[in-house]
Amino acid sequence: xxxxxxxxxxxxxxxxxxxxxxxxxxxxxxxxxxxxxxxxxxxxxxxxxxxxxxxxxxxxxxxxxxxxxxxxxxxxxxxxxxxxxxxxxxxxxxxxxxxxxxxxxxxxxxxxxxxxxxxxxxxxxxxxxxxxxxxxxxxxxxxxxxxxxxxxxxxxxxxxxxxxxxxxxxxxxxxxxxxxxxxxxxxxxxxxxxxxxxxxxxxxxxxxxxxxxxxxxxxxxxxxxxxxxxxxxxxxxxxxxxxxxxxxxxxxxxxxxxxxxxxxxxxxxxxxxxxxxxxxxxxxxxxxxxxxxxxxxxxxxxxxxxxxxxxxxxxxxxxxxxxxxxxxxxxxxxxxxxxxxxxxxxxxxxxxxxxxxxxxxxxxxxxxxxxxxxxxxxxxxxxxxxxxxxxxxxxxxxxxxxxxxxxxxxxxxxxxxxxxxxxxxxxxxxxxxxxxxxxxxxxxxxxxxxxxxxxxxxxxxxxxxxxxxxxxxxxxxxxxxxxxxxxxxxxxxxxxxxxxxxxxxxxxxxxxxxxxxxxxxxxxxxxxxxxxxxxxxxxxxxxxxxxxxxxxxxxxxxxxxxxxxxxxxxxxxxxxxxxxxxxxxxxxxxxxxxxxxxxxxxxxxxxxxxxxxxxxxxxxxxxxxxxxxxxxxx
Ligand code: ADP
Ligand code: MG
Numbered sequence: 001x002x003x004x005x006x007x008x009x010x011x012x013x014x015x016x017x018x019x020x021x022x023x024x025x026x027x028x029x030x031x032x033x034x035x036x037x038x039x040x041x042x043x044x045x046x047x048x049x050x051x052x053x054x055x056x057x058x059x060x061x062x063x064x065x066x067x068x069x070x071x072x073x074x075x076x077x078x079x080x081x082x083x084x085x086x087x088x089x090x091x092x093x094x095x096x097x098x099x100x101x102x103x104x105x106x107x108x109x110x111x112x113x114x115x116x117x118x119x120x121x122x123x124x125x126x127x128x129x130x131x132x133x134x135x136x137x138x139x140x141x142x143x144x145x146x147x148x149x150x151x152x153x154x155x156x157x158x159x160x161x162x163x164x165x166x167x168x169x170x171x172x173x174x175x176x177x178x179x180x181x182x183x184x185x186x187x188x189x190x191x192x193x194x195x196x197x198x199x200x201x202x203x204x205x206x207x208x209x210x211x212x213x214x215x216x217x218x219x220x221x222x223x224x225x226x227x228x229x230x231x232x233x234x235x236x237x238x239x240x241x242x243x244x245x246x247x248x249x250x251x252x253x254x255x256x257x258x259x260x261x262x263x264x265x266x267x268x269x270x271x272x273x274x275x276x277x278x279x280x281x282x283x284x285x286x287x288x289x290x291x292x293x294x295x296x297x298x299x300x301x302x303x304x305x306x307x308x309x310x311x312x313x314x315x316x317x318x319x320x321x322x323x324x325x326x327x328x329x330x331x332x333x334x335x336x337x338x339x340x341x342x343x344x345x346x347x348x349x350x351x352x353x354x355x356x357x358x359x360x361x362x363x364x365x366x367x368x369x370x371x372x373x374x375x376x377x378x379x380x381x382x383x384x385x386x387x388x389x390x391x392x393x394x395x396x397x398x399x400x401x402x403x404x405x406x407x408x409x410x411x412x413x414x415x416x417x418x419x420x421x422x423x424x425x426x427x428x429x430x431x432x433x434x435x436x437x438x439x440x441x442x443x444x445x446x447x448x449x450x451x452x453x454x455x456x457x458x459x460x461x462x463x464x465x466x467x468x469x470x471x472x473x474x475x476x477x478x479x480x481x482x483x484x485x486x487x488x489x490x491x492x493x494x495x496x497x498x499x500x501x502x503x504x505x506x507x508x509x510x511x512x513x514x515x516x517x518x519x520x521x522x523x524x525x526x527x528x529x530x531x532x533x534x535x536x537x538x539x540x541x542x543x544x545x546x547x548x549x550x551x552x553x554x555x556x557x558x559x560x561x562x563x564x565x566x567x568x569x570x571x572x573x574x575x576x577x578x579x580x581x582x583x584x585x586x587x588x589x590x591x592x593x594x595x596x597x598x599x600x601x602x603x604x605x606x607x608x609x610x611x612x613x614x615x616x617x618x619x620x621x622x623x624x625x626x627x628x629x630x631x632x633x634x
Contacts, residue, residue, distance in 0.1 A: 007073075014096060021168060023149075023171070025105075029053065030176045034059075039199065041057045041058075042185075043173060044187075045187070045188065048189070051147060054144040055143055056142040071129070073099040102124045102126075105124075107125070107145050109142065109143045110141070113138070166509075174248075178206065179202075182201075193534070194535070206218070206344055209508075210246065214552075217235055219323065221234055228315075232283035235281060237588070240274070242583075247262060247278065249265075249281070252289060257302060268317075285311070292304065329585070383517060412580060457592050462515065466626075470623075472621065473589065477601060478583055478616075480608055481585050496526030497526075505537050505538075505539060507537070508535065515559060527539065527541065527542055554581065558580045558584065562580065578615075
């Protein structure tokens with residue numbers, strides 16, 4: 001027995017496809033406003049969209065009859081014939097959104113054409129038109145969607161908590177606002193202004209959403225070709241993230257997800273960034289609408305391109321060009337690592353010529369007596385390291401430097417070019433540990449070391465008595481920073497550097513809440529952070545190793561890590577924060593180091609408690625012994 005479903009039921013079912021949560025209603029309403037040619041759009045939300053979603057625009061408005069018709073299914077002014085599907089210049093075209101929204105909410109719309117005196121008000125609940133009256137209102141359209149899913153309790157109960165629904169709405173808002181940078185948008189939630197975006201250019205729009213210093217982290221890309229013209233920004237290598245965060249790809253003004261094209265961008269970074277890190281990007285593609293198919297998915301973030309291969313190649317090439325043109329080569333020549341975490345060597349300072357020296361009483365681990373309580377793993381590392389220097393013999397260091405010949409009284413000269421950065425360890429405990437170790441380490445290293453050199457811009461290679469040691473610079477620095485941060489955390493008075501100019505940082509509202517939550521932990525590590533309201537924070541002090549320009553990205557990345565830790569439920573408070581800070585502050589792979597910087601890195605690494613493992617458990621170094629080499633030579 002076949003029944004034809006009543007419209008209200010059919011609409012409810014169809015609505016499920018289009019409107020599955022408040023954010024999707026927001027998307028449809030914002031897109032309608034853009035399609036109507038609005039230049040100013042206000043979004044007003046209450047209770048994360050549960051009780052109110054309102055969009056007010058100054059677009060074309062609708063006539064009396066359209067005001068009624070627009071809530072019918074398949075009511076659209078945007079296409080007329082099937083062929084039009086291949087020439088879509090609007091965001092919407094299915095004529096389903098308003099019908100779907102009206103099926104699952106109480107909707108109140110006021111709309112007025114620009115050359116009419118009066119507008120039209122329509123009230124519709126669960127597809128039922130309750131009222132239509134002439135009304136006074138400004139030209140354009142205002143649609144208020146109240147009590148979403150009031151008639152589908154199951155759906156309503158499935159909504160996530162407000163902070164999650166709100167972050168979905170924010171993401172939708174960003175995806176719509178980014179490519180429409182010439183349109184002004186505002187966004188209020190529960191009476192609070194979250195975003196106030198003026199019309200401007202793309203870079204300004206990115207900055208006003210993601211924070212002012214954001215554009216300094218991007219390279220510009222642009223390419224005009226036959227199948228595609230593209231324009232936008234890709235992130236500098238040093239600002240990659242552990243999570244795919246700010247990756248925005250748009251086609252003809254529409255946000256899309258496209259694995260192939262995202263891969264095109266990421267592939268351009270290939271060797272430049274550590275594995276499992278992801279660049280940010282904001283790329284606008286324009287493609288002839290007849291060469292794409294946006295019709296394959298109801299919520300339309302997936303798109304098919306006829307010229308996918310060509311577009312892939314062009315996108316990758318354009319990204320590579322941006323990276324090559326403005327990064328590696330130029331940075332090396334003209335901009336010698338300004339943001340290394342080491343302080344610069346003072347002007348006019350010439351590093352002393354390496355001399356050979358011997359400290360006959362030196363034993364790298366047993367001379368200071370400060371680490372008596374080593375853990376088992378530490379012990380094994382220590383004996384391993386001892387072997388590195390001692391050629392496996394268990395003597396207490398007599399033969400360190402043996403064979404290299406030379407005088408033994410040039411201790412001070414032989415210290416690796418000392419950079420003021422070791423003064424960064426201004427902690428009482430840390431300082432004394434360093435003095436206890438410093439000279440002897442320096443001596444030891446110099447005694448046996450050839451000058452370190454860098455390979456593939458990510459490994460520091462040097463020799464020890466027992467072989468050639470290959471050190472992963474990023475992981476090594478992570479370890480060093482992590483131990484410093486952990487020590488600071490335990491100190492009664494964390495050391496910090498006062499900033500000459502306080503730095504303002506802006507975040508989206510969910511990040512702001514999170515930042516407020518972890519502020520006490522950050523304070524323990526030497527940050528001084530205060531909120532200025534409106535999602536803005538001022539930072540007046542940081543731990544010693546942080547460059548002011550890096551503060552905003554560092555905090556963002558820490559928040560991103562914190563979020564993913566919370567999701568995976570393995571956050572362990574301030575330890576994970578130390579871990580995350582260390583990870584993001586550490587010299588990246590791909591950074592070319594000066595000889596002194598390598599020396600310092602090696603010295604600092606070997607004064608760590610666990611020098612051979614990064615804080616997240618990855619291997620930092622390995623040794624190639626003479627025997628290994630001999631075997632290979634066979
Ligand atoms: P679609 O956008 O796919 O055409 P919708 O259900 O979203 O379908 O909208 C139906 C129609 O209502 C649109 O085609 C448009 O003519 C009209 N409309 C919707 N929102 C607005 C608005 N904000 N301003 C002017 N017209 C609108
Ligand atoms: Mg629409």
